[in-house]
Every structure is written in structure tokens, then in C-alpha cells.
Amino acid sequence: MRALSLVRWLRAGRVPESRYSGNSGNSRYSGNSRYSGYSGNSRYSGYSGNSEYSEYSEYSEHRPQGPPQKLSVDVLDHLEHLALVDFRDSEGVERLQKAIQFAEQLQEVNTDGVEPMDSVLEDRCLYLREDDVTEGNCTKELLENAREKVEEYFVAPPGNIPLPKLEERETFLQGS
Amino acid sequence: IAPWIPVVGLEIHAQISSNSKLFSGSQVQFAAPPNSLVSFFDASLPGTLPVLNRRCVEAAVMTGLALNCSINKKSLFDRKHYFYADLPAGYQITQQRVPIAVNGSLSYSLCIDNKMSQMVTKTVRIKQIQLEQDSGKSLHDDTRCQTLVDLNRAGVGLMEVVMEPDMCCGEEAAAAVRELQLILQALGSSQAVMAEGQLRVDANVSVHHPGEPYGVRTEVKNINSIRFLAKAVDYEIQRQIEELENGGTILNETRAFDSKLGCTVPMRDKEGKQDYRFMPEPNLPPLILYDTKSLPANMNHQQVINIDWIHERLPDLPSVKREKLVEQYGILPEHSFTLLNEDGLAEFFESVVKQTQMKPKKVIGWILNDLLSYLKQHSLTVKESPVSSFLLADLLNLLEKKEISSTAAKQVLVELWKGEGKTPLEIVKEQKLELLHDQKELEQICQAVIDGQENEVIMMVLG
Numbered sequence: 001m002r003a004l005s006l007v008r009w010l011r012a013g014r015v016p017e018s019r020y021s022g023n024s025g026n027s028r029y030s031g032n033s034r035y036s037g038y039s040g041n042s043r044y045s046g047y048s049g050n051s052e053y054s055e056y057s058e059y060s061e062h063r064p065q066g067p068p069q070k071l072s073v074d075v076l077d078h079l080e081h082l083a084l085v086d087f088r089d090s091e092g093v094e095r096l097q098k099a100i101q102f103a104e105q106l107q108e109v110n111t112d113g114v115e116p117m118d119s120v121l122e123d124r125c126l127y128l129r130e131d132d133v134t135e136g137n138c139t140k141e142l143l144e145n146a147r148e149k150v151e152e153y154f155v156a157p158p159g160n161i162p163l164p165k166l167e168e169r170e171t172f173l174q175g176s
Numbered sequence: 177i178a179p180w181i182p183v184v185g186l187e188i189h190a191q192i193s194s195n196s197k198l199f200s201g202s203q204v205q206f207a208a209p210p211n212s213l214v215s216f217f218d219a220s221l222p223g224t225l226p227v228l229n230r231r232c233v234e235a236a237v238m239t240g241l242a243l244n245c246s247i248n249k250k251s252l253f254d255r256k257h258y259f260y261a262d263l264p265a266g267y268q269i270t271q272q273r274v275p276i277a278v279n280g281s282l283s284y285s286l287c288i289d290n291k292m293s294q295m296v297t298k299t300v301r302i303k304q305i306q307l308e309q310d311s312g313k314s315l316h317d318d319t320r321c322q323t324l325v326d327l328n329r330a331g332v333g334l335m336e337v338v339m340e341p342d343m344c345c346g347e348e349a350a351a352a353v354r355e356l357q358l359i360l361q362a363l364g365s366s367q368a369v370m371a372e373g374q375l376r377v378d379a380n381v382s383v384h385h386p387g388e389p390y391g392v393r394t395e396v397k398n399i400n401s402i403r404f405l406a407k408a409v410d411y412e413i414q415r416q417i418e419e420l421e422n423g424g425t426i427l428n429e430t431r432a433f434d435s436k437l438g439c440t441v442p443m444r445d446k447e448g449k450q451d452y453r454f455m456p457e458p459n460l461p462p463l464i465l466y467d468t469k470s471l472p473a474n475m476n477h478q479q480v481i482n483i484d485w486i487h488e489r490l491p492d493l494p495s496v497k498r499e500k501l502v503e504q505y506g507i508l509p510e511h512s513f514t515l516l517n518e519d520g521l522a523e524f525f526e527s528v529v530k531q532t533q534m535k536p537k538k539v540i541g542w543i544l545n546d547l548l549s550y551l552k553q554h555s556l557t558v559k560e561s562p563v564s565s566f567l568l569a570d571l572l573n574l575l576e577k578k579e580i581s582s583t584a585a586k587q588v589l590v591e592l593w594k595g596e597g598k599t600p601l602e603i604v605k606e607q608k609l610e611l612l613h614d615q616k617e618l619e620q621i622c623q624a625v626i627d628g629q630e631n632e633v634i635m636m637v638l639g
Binding site for chain 1: 195196201203210213215217219221227228230232233257259260314315318321322323325327459460463479
């Protein structure tokens, strides 16, 4: 999952609808799954009572085998730099962890020889617009959004202010 | 000490010449009040979506065809993420995975040893051409520690032309870019004026010893003219060689060219290697182009781009124009090279040829030696020439009819440069520059001279 969409997903706190819904144990994938043979041994069994994560319990049989990949502090720090998010506390990090594990179920599918689909729009026609000037001239409206302006220019800090290094930030990750 | 092989690759961004932007309907114009040419999409306000401009696609196809590329009938759009104040969306829509054109070539000519008479043709491979958005403009106000952002340029269509590192020095890089500029201007796909930021060049430079792998490369930015491009590349090659010969190492960094000092300096604000997190642009389906064979029968004409149709309507490229000039007028290849290199000069030449009986082979001398050198001396463009093609043709006609001598013609030209509105004939009469053809008149004059110098004549006769 892309980090940016991942984090948006985290913030929303919603669980995306899964293609696997309704598939309860009878595995379509048993023949070609890398992870065949896993038994319902669930790390998530403890969560079945927790309503936020109850959707996970349906899919416990489809988790990849083996211990979950621990997200290193470096990776989390890198993500914080790239997407300018703040994982804030261990709950945030755990949610990220679960999201990754949830997404890893996709690895079970054998996609040999299958053309990747990168957009649900792939069969649509890309509409081509005529080269006419139809927009613009709304400086006043646009500048209404600006906290600060100078003579119709937006004002920004001088260049990018790099996110301070891990040691210098007030972030939960420091303690990890 | 083993010889060094410099390797130069170029990344060129050409602003597409169109009325409106790549994905929105706001206007494309160079100088305009700040933030007046900005639509809601350009400002990245929520709820807006990109809508592709047909003209921009056609411009990219034309350019790809002119550079001998394969046009990808299916190309894709991607997002390239990075943070900067002039990129309001936080990403640029570009074509990273499958660009619109790939695997082309560009041929250009160089003079050996600065002698126009020895020209050699070289080729540089074009890796790809992709469509992408331009960013806005940042004006840095260091005194108040702030940046002012103008989004007028944000979203303007760009063609990125990526060249393989087939060049080895500043002269080659400059010649290649000049030829590309002429091609773009001939096609009309970009006006390619570097001074107005319509053509931007970044150079990738590295050096290595023969037989060894390529060295670490640096990227040189902030090159504002073709002349500076040659200087920047040559400086960087020298800098790298000196650094390595002194036992140092080259950092994989971005450097800016300082035109005042004539050197490259490391750019500030560089946060190490960027991770752009490329992802498919979710709001745009693949771009499908057609040719005559694959043209669908029932589609709306306006929604279809036919590569063959565009190919048939490509104008003459500079190389073709040069050949035609040589063939039609019997001038030398290096002459036609200079004619095309100067904006408007070829048209001026042809106009003079039409209006005079003098042979083109002789006219070209007057154009290149007299007219052009004068223009260069006074930093004038052909359009600004005080001597019009009409006046020059008039003068050359007098010369051709043997009414004046060649020396006299040059004198008249000097007078014409003043732009006082006199015709060549008027100047000839004023300065009594007419050639005399009457035998009797000539004898009379000679006799008068001899009569007036009796002593000298006697001396000469006596030996």
C-alpha cells in the first residue's frame, strides 16, 4: 500500500472493504498459495471482542505465516519525513502495522502472467479538452485562502524547512 | 596520467506553446499579474480534477515524430510527490512509467576547430519524451525571510526531453540544444526561448578513464542560455577532473551554475536523495493514440488523435530546410547552417534573392559577411535591421549592372546603416560613386590628371 494513502486510511480509522468478505475458510487459494497450511493460529484472536477491529477476525485464516515484520524506527522516521505525518503514539504505529499485515494478504494471490491493473479507469476513454481559455482571473477568491499575502502573492517560508532529525524531534518514535 | 573521458547527458524541459494549461483551462502567458492565470485546479483546491488538453498531446506527438521516436499508443500518467511551496498539490503529474514517446535521435552539426568550412554531424539518442506539469514560481525575499509564490505557471504543459549521455563537452551540448530549439520552433510545439524560461536545461556531468565504469555524476542547474550551457558543462568537467586528480571524490549532488563567476556551486536546500513515491495518477485513464490502421470507426473526431495525420502535416525540419537552401541556391552547407541559425536571416536572404538579378552565390556573401557582421556588432536582430531586404536588393542591383564598383557598394552600405531613409541610388549620386563607362570621358579625366602633374610625369617617363 502506498504510504500516503495508507496514512489517510489510518487517520480515517475505517477498515476498507475487502474482496475477501464472505470467504470463510474454504480456500480458493489453497492450491497456489504461498501460505498454505496455516492454521487459524491468530495473533488477532485477542481482538475479536474489540469492535474497531472485529472485521479482521473473518480473515484470520488468510494471514501469511510467520511473525509480523517489525517496523523499524528508521522506516517510521522515513515515513514521517516523506508524508509529514506524526505517528504520535504506539496506537498509531500499531494501526500502521496492522494495516500492512492486512494488505500483505494480497501476496497470497498468484499473479503470474496477469497484467497488473493500476487503475479502475483502464477501460475508460481519456477525455480530451479543446485548447480554449475558460478559467482563471479569480485572484481575489484564491487569495482569500491565504493566511498571509503580499501584493497578490502567496507567502511561504524561505525554502523547505527540513524536518528535524529524530533525536531533535518531539516524537513518540524517540523512545522506541 | 591516463586521459579522462567526460560524459554529458541533458534533461530538457520545453514549455508547450498552447493557449491553456495541460490539465486546466487557465491561460498560458509569460508576464501577467501574479496569480491571475490560476484556476481552482492549479491552486490544488479540493474537489478539482485534471482534464487533459488535446493541443498539448498533439505538440508532444509532433515533437516525438520530429525526433524519430516511437510514439507509445498507450501512455500513462503518474504522480511524483515532493514538498515545495510552488507545488500546491504536493505532487506533479508526470509520465514516469510509460511516456508518450521513446527511443529517438537528434542530429546536430559542429564546426571543427571553429572553422566554418569543416562541419561534422553528430547524433545524440533521445531516451524519452514525457508530458508533465510545470510548477509555480517562487520569488525569494531574503530580507524578510520569506518566499512569494505566484502560481501563474503552475500547471502549464511541459515536454521533458531526456537525452542519453552521448555528449562529451560543452560545445556538443550547446549545439544539440540549439538544434532542438530550432526544431521546436519550426514545429511550433514550443517557442523555446530560454530567456523566458520556455526552454530549461539541466546537465548531468561525469568523468572516467577509458575502460573503467562511469564516474559519479553531478547535476548542474540554473543554466539560462546556450552560451552558459557550454560554459557550465566545460567548467564542471574541469572541476571534476581537478578534484579527482588531487585525490578527491565527486559527490552525487546538484550544483547551480553561477553565470557571474562562471563556475558551479553546490545548491543549498538539498535534502539528500529524494524518494518521490511514484504512483499511478488515479484520476486519469491511459492516454490512447491512434494511427490510420487502428482508428476506431465511430468515435467523435475531436476525441481522437491520429499519429499518421500529424505525421503527414509536419513542417520542414531545419535539416530539410538547409538541404533545400543548398540545392535551390547553390550555396555551401555551412552557409545554410548560419542562415538558419539566425532568426529571420534565411527569409531575408530569400527575399533579397527574389528582388535582385545577382546570383544567390554572390548574394550570400553580402548577407553573411556584411549584413550579419553589422547586426552582430550592434547586437541587432534581423528584424531590427535598418537595412531592409528591399534596400539591399536595390544596392546589389546597382552593383550587378556595373553602375558602381564593389568598393563603392560597401561605401553605400555604410551610409544605408544610418537608416536615414535614402535609397542606394540617392547615396550614389550624392557621393558621386558612379562608375564611368564612357571611354572618351575616361580619357579626358586621365589626360587632365596627367596635365596637372607635369613634373611627376616627366620623372616617370625618364625612369
